[in-house]
Amino acid sequence: MMIRKDWRNSGEAMEAKAGALLAWYDAHRRELPWRAPPGERPEPYPVWLSEIMLQQTVAAAVGPYFRRFVERWPDVGALAAASLDEVLQAWQGLGYYARARNLHAAARTVASQYGGRFPDSEAGLRALPGIGAYTAAAIAAIAFDRRATVVDGNVERVMARLFRIETPLPAAKKAIRSAAAGLTPDTRPGDYAQAVMDLGATVCLPRRPRCGACPWSGACRGRAAGIAGSLPVKPPKRERPVRRGIAYWTEDGAGRVLLRRRPETGLLGGMMEVPSGPWVEDGPPPEAPPLEGAWAPLGALARHGFTHFVLELDIRTGTSAGAAPEDCVWAPIDALDGYALPTAMKKVVRLALAGRDRLI
């Protein structure tokens, strides 16, 4: 849908909108651990770290991880000097582990190729691992006060409502981006980017926008038409397919369980797992035990939702004293917290230990 060109979209009106939002932000900004005090510009390192963590994860969940990371690795050089294992382990529970691998790779690139200083342009930032268009714009705006257009889910919602963009997503993205770009001011673009995000997170809420508290309520076309709550129009949801696999819980009789490191690339790359066979969508999952031996079904299914599919792991148990295969280790069961196990595998561990307790 085209945005009509009229006085409400004039340069002056856009400036007035940005000014009203910045005034609102000065009074109502969220206190977040990665933000600098009002009037100060934050260091690029915490901005970058928080933006990577905030990809796919809400601010409330990111807070404790962010604090732990900056306490342990206070600057990009310290993070670059850490091992990938340490970073993956500290990342446990945040999910989408490719972010942690990219974080580590980007820290090493900044430390070794840029003298420990982050590039200050969108193009320069995009050259680093794990930084796409959105993250580059957010870092450029917030850390370097560049006039970059930052469009995340919150901003999409606010723009679709403010300009009454009724085209369903994702087709509406172009109009939304152009509306967002037109509103971005030359002055304080970093604060402005954070202000729109805050407005979406605290006032222009997905189901019930609090229009009475909004600095844009007088200009908002979605509100005027009484349809704000239904914007942006989402495409119909597709059911996620189910993939099934078998996980093998093997103990060695000395309080240790067999864990395997997943390949570096692909889903959960570099993380540890309770060894599992292939995850398949059609037909029964193939048996692929990591060691020779007798395996018994535990009668427990670990279920975990990923973005594009749901995983169901049927758990088998067995005992073996054999040598661990090359990509595996025998891990002490009472020290499993020290291993980078993704949430799906923690569910397997919980179920296996509960089943074992039942038998004792």
Ligand code: SF4
């Ligand atoms: Fe969102 Fe309401 Fe503000 Fe419009 S007036 S931007 S719908 S909170």
